[in-house]
Amino acid sequence: MRSKSVIMAAWLGLAIFSASPAHAAPLSADQLLQQQEDAATAARLGLADLVRQGEREFGARLPDDYPLAVSDARALATLRLGAGFLVYSVTPQQVLAKDADLSRQMSPTGAWRFTVYQLARPVGLVTVESVAGRWQAVAFGAAGLAQNLASLQAAHGESGKAGMRFLRVYQAQSDFLEVTPSGGGKPRFAPLNSAYASLALTRQKETDAALLDGSALLEPLRAAVRSNLANWR
Template identity: 45%
Template sequence: MFKTKALTLPGALLCAIVLAAQPLAASAAGNGPAAIVQSQLARSQAQLAAQQGLAEYQQSKLQAYAGLAPDNMAFDVSSMEELLQARIGHGFEIHTIKPQDVAGGRTDLSGMATPTGSWRFVVQVGDKPIGLVTVELMDGRWQAVSFGGAGLAREYEAVRVAHGNSDGSNLRFIRVYQAQSDLLEVISTNDGKARFAAMKSAQESLLRFGLNKVQPDAGLFDASQLMQSLRAAVSKNLDVQH
């Protein structure tokens, strides 16, 4: 039987969460050192908000399922003990591409991707990814807004382990909403070239538009190998919307 008790956070984490709750300063302009510092600050604050959100989720489930087997969990866990062992791992900002850019004939997939301001952080038990926490800036404060996505968490971690550098800074997550496709951009540490991992959503969506005819190199596509399928999928969905 599980005992109901308060989830006590370490003092350092509590202090960090207080800092994360502070409103962000005005965004730095340009791409200079100030902008880089601002981006790093956003990542740090988003991660702390994810930690706070996970702690609150764990506490709520501990109270709801005291003495009972957990059911309908957002995360891929088999017991309450496993959920309480969960910690925040690597995170990534969600980028997207304007459908007009894709449908209009642009081909520089990397250049078209822009940040949405939303972040997702892998939740893991040991080395096992069990889901994601999504964090957004709302009313000037970072907040955890959703939990789940165990399949995507496993996909992301597999690509990160195979192709990411030590901190995952050579990876960029791109969601093309109108194509219902998630891509993970990988900047090669050898030649600096951008290649792309097509996540399951992209494979399923773009299969109807010829992606199955393209053979990726070591599981990664060049932008040119993806653009025709992406453009067809985006154009088709834009036509449906109109």
């Protein structure tokens, strides 16, 4: 029988995409660093709890719908937490506005996500949010997103020198990696699989050619936002 807590964790991982959180207030560099450290601590504690639960409640084989892409319970001991990133977003009104500018208008949601690795393989994400003033791991899952993101970061990261931010447009069900050249210059966007699927974008190889100007994404995003908002009415 599946654990209720595992079922809830997996469900929350899906719900994160459809729920559009309130945007957080801007932070100073020091505040952002402290927030990242606090969120990372919560992510490590949450992952440790999930590992203990898996080892306690399942045999050698984990259930097919386990939140992380791990099938053998013995591999749980090898899981480690990787780098975290802040989730940014834009509102529907910003996307639909005539003066829309994704890089200028994207703002932090307050949610952090941390990649979970089984040895060197990304197997999922831990989502961390502040709940009643306390940072907590609220969801586990999204193995496909973790792998997609790791691939794009390797392709565009210039050995970690490029500036990168994760953008989720909730009402368009689309994710992007904003990439700013290390020497400065205009940021461009690498669509993730969700954006290719939701916006019917033409898939390109993971090279500089796959980086798109934010203005080129506005019309597909506007169409998706209008359609999804209409479906909610």
